[in-house]
Amino acid sequence: MPPEPDRDLAAMRREYEDRGLVESDLGADPIIAFVRWHRDAAAAGLHEANAMVVSTCDGPVPSSRMVLLKTVDRRGFVFYTNTLSRKGRELAANPACALLFPWHPLERQVRVEGTAEVVADEEADAYFRSRPRGAQLGAWASPQSEVVTGRQFLADRYASEFDRFSDVEVVPRPPHWSGYLVRPHTVEFWQGRPGRMHDRLRFGRVDETTWSLERLAP
Numbered sequence: 717m718p719p720e721p722d723r724d725l726a727a728m729r730r731e732y733e734d735r736g737l738v739e740s741d742l743g744a745d746p747i748i749a750f751v752r753w754h755r756d757a758a759a760a761g762l763h764e765a766n767a768m769v770v771s772t773c774d775g776p777v778p779s780s781r782m783v784l785l786k787t788v789d790r791r792g793f794v795f796y797t798n799t800l801s802r803k804g805r806e807l808a809a810n811p812a813c814a815l816l817f818p819w820h821p822l823e824r825q826v827r828v829e830g831t832a833e834v835v836a837d838e839e840a841d842a843y844f845r846s847r848p849r850g851a852q853l854g855a856w857a858s859p860q861s862e863v864v865t866g867r868q869f870l871a872d873r874y875a876s877e878f879d880r881f882s883d884v885e886v887v888p889r890p891p892h893w894s895g896y897l898v899r900p901h902t903v904e905f906w907q908g909r910p911g912r913m914h915d916r917l918r919f920g921r922v923d924e925t926t927w928s929l930e931r932l933a934p
Contacts, residue, residue, distance in 0.1 A: 823908030
């Protein structure tokens with residue numbers, strides 16, 4: 717017998733404010749516009765304003781997960797992870813991916829579509845050195861995305877790495893851990909509005925320095 721549907725879900729709705737978003741608000745460069753919106757999210761006190769959903773696909777079923785954005789610049793968006801994880805394996809087979817920044821309290825979201833590439837070793841090394849030592853050890857200890865026998869297995873792995881590097885001042889970056897640069901080809905800015913008549917403005921890459929901008933129906 718299937719469970720009764722949660723009818724409260726259908727009734728969950730709220731009206732959006734009439735902030736509005738016009739083309740001149742964003743300018744001609746989506747990266748610059750994104751940085752402004754991200755600063756707004758951080759200034760508003762949003763928990764982990766740099767959190768984003770990364771979606772990858774290598775086959776019939778896409779997969780999504782939350783990661784933290786660590787760099788945004790003219791090239792695009794950079795995050796770090798275990799390259800042997802599911803997302804790492806899928807990006808190796810199919811570098812096309814999507815990002816989503818869900819800034820609900822501001823009634824905003826940003827969607828990015830692009831292609832991912834592994835960052836240079838020097839860039840990955842520099843970021844890894846900036847991580848807390850515990851996170852560095854965790855990068856060695858966790859066989860990310862693999863099935864494990866239980867929590868104790870992970871605790872034992874971590875303890876083993878803790879002991880292995882106990883006399884090492886600088887923990888080296890694991891060869892299976894690096895960053896991914898997502899070079900965007902589209903960036904969409906979404907602003908909630910009353911009556912579900914939301915504003916959606918989408919940038920499309922024309923060339924290395926030029927973007928087009930178009931409005932989408934909500």
